Amino acid sequence: MISTRDISKVFNAGRPNEFTALRGVSLDVRLHETTILKGPSGSGKTTLLGLMGCMARPTTGRIFLRDREITSLPERFLTEIRRSTFGFIFQQFNLIKGVSALENVMAPAYPTGEKFSLLRGRALATLEMFNLGDRADAKVEWLSGGEAQRVAIARALINNPAVIIADEPTAHLDTRLAHEFIGIMADLKRRGTTVIVASHDPLVYESELADRVVEMRDGRVVSAENRP
Amino acid sequence: MAIVIERHRHIIDFTLSSLLRRKGKNGALLAIYTLIVFILASVLFFTHALRREAALLLKDAPEIVVQRTLTGRYQPVPTAWGDRIGRINGVISVRPRLWGYHYDPVLMANYTLMVPAENPPEPGSIDLGSGISRTRGASSGEMIAFVGHDGVPRMFTIRNILDAESQLLTSDLILLSEQDYRDFSGIPAGQATDLALRVRNPREYATVAEKITRMFPDTRPILRSEILRTYDAVFGWRSGLLTVIFSAAALAFVIFAWDKATGLSAEERREIGILKAIGWETSDILLMKFWEGCAVSLTAFLVGTILAYFHVFLTPSPLFAPVLKGWSTLYPAFRLTPFLDFGALSTLFFLTVVPYTVTTIVPSWLAATIDPDAVMR
């Protein structure tokens, strides 16, 4: 379980452009479930994802991951937890340009010092799982939208994370690709992976995928509804 | 342990591929960096080598040379004085030396004429330095003429062309017999150019010199160590001066490097953000930046040093010879003896790599501390 207790996040505190992204959010996300964060842009979904995913520290409040408090951990510990527990899929895919698909998939594991041949093998296997085995050496600029999406997902899976976090994954996709994405997530869910998605796309939050939908507005949780 | 090594390997791999991806920007920096190293290395190698040449030159020089002066200027010394000087405690031997300069108005060059202690040429023949041989187009066995002190030309047969270990030493040298030299230069019998002394104990140089001056007040004993010191000071001074001048260029380079390092392109910034978002930590990025700096510095250092080595030791070093040698109009095409040492390399390191590294520390750190969640927005 990932728990947040009364967390707030303030950017540029004390300056004219001070901005409060989250106010007093307390939320429990159960593992092995799929949670959707729903709400308009500016509601704090992305910030909350970042905090839960050990990417940043809250200004106030506490965060627990599997009953271990991670709020004041130094960056290197936070990063290590993030690397092994979470896999991120970004809105813009955020693949590294000029680098092949295979290397993009391997990149998150470089700091772990895993033996190169082993890592490469696993990365290839993951790509093959998405039918991208023959595109492994292609530079990411040459991939189609769908292929890039799958590479982004493969990258998120390279460290065998327990939790997948996706931020507006279908925002730039057509319906077909969006459905494809939801299908892949459903597949992961079946295998026991926890999925947390932030989306204001009805295709996502009204799909069968969602176990729980949390609605957010202006940095606060407005409602949290379990779907049967 | 293996994990640590693999981690470094991965990061180095990534760094190199990332450098190659941005050839243009890094290329300019690398080129200028290499140039700076090249110039500085050339200066250092050159002066270092010249210093060694001078030391070699003086290695077998007599410990003390006694000259006689008149009105503060040089005059020949009577050989008879050598007997009295030889009796000073601590002096092993005294040898009168015959040598001098000769100006050739045609070539506007100065030659050094000398009567060697061992194996002098027969009267009528001479040994010629390679520089003279080249410029006068004369070789072994041929005849060559020089105009003596009385304006009368004298013909000599060339016995040997001198090709000594130190070309600086012999390039403009002419060796001849005592008889020929006295005739040529006009130094009368019973006089010599100066007296060469061998002294037993270095700590006694000063004492012996003092005694000689008391014995013959118009003499000037010159210690070999003083000559070496003077040479050294001049070389050191000149090369130091060049270094200072050069540092203006180095400063410009450093500012350029700073600019390049702080001006991360949006693309680079994005890439680092992504890396941090997918699981790289600040110290991983710092490591990447470190290897980047290493790769650039190492390449510039190696290439610059190797080119400088070629420039100084394998070609006539057209760029620096005039400033650093600077007194003879006859430029021998001499080859300096190649010599590298820790001192030169580490000096080079401190004057180039260290300033570069220091300027890039803060920009690298700024890059490495990009917030990972910046990429989420």
Added chain:
Amino acid sequence: MILHPSILALLLSSLLISLMTLYASCYGFQILRRWDIASGSELQLALERRTYLISTIISYFLFFQLVSLFLFIHTADSICQLFVGAMCAVGTLTVNSFGYPALLLKVITFLMAGLWLILNHADNKGYDYPLIRAKYLLLLMMAPFVLAETIVQGSYFLGLRPDIITSCCGSLFSQASGGIASDLLALPSIPVKITFYLSMALTFAAGARFYLIGRGGYLVAALSGITFVVSITSIISFISLYYYEMPSHHCPFCILQREYGYVGYPLYGLLLLGTVTGLGVGVLQPYRSKESLKKILPALQQRLTAISLICFLIFLGMVTWQILFSNLKLEGY
């Protein structure tokens, strides 16, 4: 002043290092005052980011200082002929009273930087920055030494004028003149040898004991420090003689030269590394009870002890080899 490129390089590098240290110290001061690990405020985040910068700076500093130490000696050696009576670095360093202090300060700052990095390494392993205060206190203590080194070295070089009568190895390190240096040599060689081997033996014993049962960390550190001093003394007193194969040549710097195979570099390098790791064990000792370090510190200290002992062992081996196989036979002399 003597306008020699190496001197310019040394002055420049010391200046840069001082500037870097001052910069780091300002932030170190801020960190000491405002650090609060539990806070998620932007100031805290900025301070945490800043610690990366400071440790990077000091890592570079350590490396530069080591090179600068050797370059300093090398330069002193190569300009010795500018001074009447100076035969090697020893002569040059005695030209004015700043020479040896500059050398000493270089060694001290190197050791301090090494200790800082060891503290930093341990600190990074704890999940709550347990050694943050200790680290930055050490940094603030180190800063004056670094500045002093730059000033003293600068004064030394600026005060050098050629043609000053000085002493060379022969007379400084000979029995005739007074001062500590010659007192070292008036000591007959056997007691010094015994002291040397004894200090090594004690260090090994303490190190082994610590490695095996984890007790006596302070002892390891103290003995490392003592071994350092004793070893340097021994080099001057008798070890160097076996390298030069001359019973009166006591200079500690000539072994860095080409004609002795540059053996001085590995010898001094091993000695410095062994000392700094040994001292590191002691520096970490007070923090063994900290919660976040309980599990990690013993292992880290063990590793440091091992490195220290290996360095001293190799040093001992090299030196003993030379003593046994040199053409010089000292006893009975």
